[in-house]
Structures are given as structure tokens and as C-alpha cells.
Amino acid sequence: xxxxxxxxxxxxxxxxxxxxxxxxxxxxxxxxxxxxxxxxxxxxxxxxxxxxxxxxxxxxxxxxxxxxxxxxxxxxxxxxxxxxxxxxxxxxxxxxxxxxxxxxxxxxxxxxxxxxxxxxxxxxxxxx
Amino acid sequence: xxxxxxxxxxxxxxxxxxxxxxxxxxxxxxxxxxxxxxxxxxxxxxxxxxxxxxxxxxxxxxxxxxxxxxxxxxxxxxxxxxxxxxxxxxxxxxxxxxxxxxxxxxxxxxxxxxxxxxxxxxxxxxxx
DNA sequence: GAAACCGCTTTCTTTTTGGAAACTACTTTC
DNA sequence: GAAAGTAGTTTCCAAAAAGAAAGCGGTTTC
Numbered sequence: 001x002x003x004x005x006x007x008x009x010x011x012x013x014x015x016x017x018x019x020x021x022x023x024x025x026x027x028x029x030x031x032x033x034x035x036x037x038x039x040x041x042x043x044x045x046x047x048x049x050x051x052x053x054x055x056x057x058x059x060x061x062x063x064x065x066x067x068x069x070x071x072x073x074x075x076x077x078x079x080x081x082x083x084x085x086x087x088x089x090x091x092x093x094x095x096x097x098x099x100x101x102x103x104x105x106x107x108x109x110x111x112x113x114x115x116x117x118x119x120x121x122x123x124x125x126x127x128x
Numbered sequence: 129x130x131x132x133x134x135x136x137x138x139x140x141x142x143x144x145x146x147x148x149x150x151x152x153x154x155x156x157x158x159x160x161x162x163x164x165x166x167x168x169x170x171x172x173x174x175x176x177x178x179x180x181x182x183x184x185x186x187x188x189x190x191x192x193x194x195x196x197x198x199x200x201x202x203x204x205x206x207x208x209x210x211x212x213x214x215x216x217x218x219x220x221x222x223x224x225x226x227x228x229x230x231x232x233x234x235x236x237x238x239x240x241x242x243x244x245x246x247x248x249x250x251x252x253x254x255x256x
Numbered sequence: 257g258a259a260a261c262c263g264c265t266t267t268c269t270t271t272t273t274g275g276a277a278a279c280t281a282c283t284t285t286c
Numbered sequence: 287g288a289a290a291g292t293a294g295t296t297t298c299c300a301a302a303a304a305g306a307a308a309g310c311g312g313t314t315t316c
Contacts (some may be wrong), residue, residue: 004164005303012206013170014167014170014182014210014226016235016239017166017170017235018163018166018167018170018182018183019238020235020237020238020239020242021162021163021166021231021234021235022163022184022237022238023238023241023242024234024235024237024238024241025162025234025237025238027241029272030273031273032150033170034153035146035149035150035153038146038149039142039146039147042142042145042146043142045207047292047293048292048293048294049156049291049292049293054146055146056150058274059274059275059276060293060294061274061275061294061296062273062274062275063165063293063294064293064294064295065274068173070292075201078291084281084282084283084284084294085282085284085291085292086282086283086292086293087132087292088292088293088294093243098237098240099237101233101236101237102230102237105150105229105230105233106148106152106153106230107145107148107152108148108229109148109152109226109227109229109230110147110148110150110151110152110153111144111148111151112153112226113151113152113155114148116223120259122229158303159303159304166257166302175262175263176262176263176264177262177263185305187304187305187306188263188264188265188306189264189265189266189306190303190305191264191313192264192265193262193304212313212314213261213262213263213313213314214262214263214313215263215311216262216263216264228281228290
């Protein structure tokens with residue numbers, strides 16, 4: 001019996017990890033959420049237009065929609081300042097900041113990946 | 129001038145990190161890729177049908193498509209064994225394994241997130 | 257030789273996503 | 287009072303992603 005139990009536990013562990021990844025993916029779904037969180041993570045806080053400029057290619061509609069979803073999930077906080085032309089600032093909540101480890105690993109990996117791709121294209125041009 | 133240059137460098141760093149995250153996202157785009165990589169990461173290797181069972185909800189078409197893209201990007205390797213009913217195994221390449229840090233952070237975060245959600249719903253039912 | 261299993265591919269349809277442009281509402285600047 | 291800037295929302299449309307279901311080519315099993 002012990003063997004069967006061990007196998008069963010391993011399978012459960014695997015399923016549990018898979019479920020955890022899936023849970024994370026659920027909150028970060030959509031083309032832009034991770035980029036928005038990254039932007040806020042790297043810069044601290046941003047206004048609507050700043051985000052739109054920084055997250056390349058995003059339109060106002062999508063930015064607005066994604067920010068709302070991030071707010072609902074308590075990853076981002078929206079603050080309105082009653083200034084001359086109204087100012088709105090977005091920032092990561094403390095909970096949102098707990099995602100920074102994920103973002104950081106993605107940033108690290110992307111940087112290595114870029115180096116690899118560049119190296120590959122260099123190797124190709126040398127061979128030619 | 130020194131101040132301006134520093135600001136400029138910071139902005140460049142931020143852009144670089146954003147670009148790195150974007151590069152990573154590019155390779156992992158699609159609803160299923162991260163789940164597939166996770167499954168292979170946690171289990172070592174899997175056959176087509178095993179993957180389809182393990183990645184909940186995925187259909188054969190999507191699984192096939194996503195696996196092809198992962199193969200093209202050299203994250204996954206496909207091995208065909210010439211057995212009675214043909215056997216095909218998928219596994220992470222050494223390069224694909226470099227993504228495990230990202231996956232691991234996602235798994236960790238998802239696990240914490242689930243605890244938070246459960247705690248919240250407990251608190252609610254207590255309050256009621 | 258019919259059924260069943262593996263590893264897909266193809267077709268067809270639905271859903272989701274995303275973008276462009278116009279519009280709101282309010283304020284400052286010229 | 288016209289233009290321009292902030293922070294969006296709304297509408298309308300196109301493209302992309304995804305799903306369901308059927309089919310295919312091969313083999314083993316009964």
C-alpha cells in the first residue's frame with residue numbers, strides 16, 4: 001500500500017502546483033495585465049496617460065478595462081486627486097507588490113532570452 | 129546636466145525591464161502555454177493524451193497548436209517512439225527548464241493567493 | 257472485420273479580444 | 287470662444303483565439 005500512497009501523493013502535489021499556477025494565470029489573464037503591473041512595479045506610480053504611453057500599443061479602452069479588473073482583484077489602487085485638471089494615479093497595492101517576484105523572474109528570463117536570440121542571429125551571419 | 133542624464137538612465141532601465149517582460153510574454157502567449165510548461169515541469173515528461181488529461185479543459189487542437197509553438201521556440205522537445213500504437217513524448221528542453229524559476233514563482237504566488245481568498249471567505253461567513 | 261486506442265488534423269462555428277474614432281465633462285491657455 | 291489637455295466611456299467593427307465534432311491513418315485486440 002505504501003507505494004500506491006506515495007504515487008498518489010506525488011500526483012496530488014503535481015495537481016496542486018498546477019492548480020496554483022492556474023489560479024495565478026486567472027488573475028493575470030488578458031494581453032496587458034502583466035505589462036501594466038510591470039510598469040507600476042518598475043516606476044512606482046503612474047497616471048492614466050503615462051501608462052498608455054509606457055505600455056506600448058495599448059488603447060484607452062483596454063487600459064481602462066484591465067485597470068478595473070486589477071482594482072477589483074486588489075492588485076492595483078486608483079487614487080483621484082482633486083487638482084485643476086483632475087489627476088488620477090495608479091499604483092500597486094501591498095498585495096499587488098507580492099507579484100513582484102513573478103515579474104522579476106519574467107524580466108530576468110526575457111533578458112537572457114534576448115541575449116540568446118541575438119547570439120543565434122550572430123552565429124547565423126558568421127556562418128553565411 | 130548630470131540630473132537629466134540620471135533620469136534618462138532610469139527611464140531606460142525601466143524600458144529595458146518592460147521590454148524583457150514583453151519578450152517573455154511573447155513566447156508564453158496563449159491561454160495554455162504556461163500550463164503545459166508547468167505540467168511538463170512538474171512531471172518530467174508526458175504523452176499527448178496525458179497532457180490533455182492534465183491540462184484541464186484543453187482540446188486536442190489547442191494542445192497540438194501550442195506544443196508546436198513551444199517546439200519552434202525550443203522550449204519543448206517532441207520524441208516519437210516507434211512502438212505498437214505510436215508513442216509520442218513531450219518534455220522540456222534544457223532551455224525550457226530555464227523557465228522553471230518563473231513557473232515556480234507563479235505556483236508559489238497562486239498558492240498564497242488561494243489561502244488569501246479562503247481566509248477572506250471565512251472572515252465573511254464569521255461576520256455574517 | 258468491428259471496436260478501440262493513439263496522435264493528431266480539418267472544418268465549422270462561437271466567443272473573446274482588441275482597436276479606431278467619436279464623444280463627455282471639466283479646466284486651463286491663448 | 288476656440289484649442290488643447292486629462293481621464294475616461296461608448297459604439298461599432300474586425301480579427302484572433304478557442305471550442306466542438308468529425309475524420310484519418312495506423313495497430314492491436316477480440
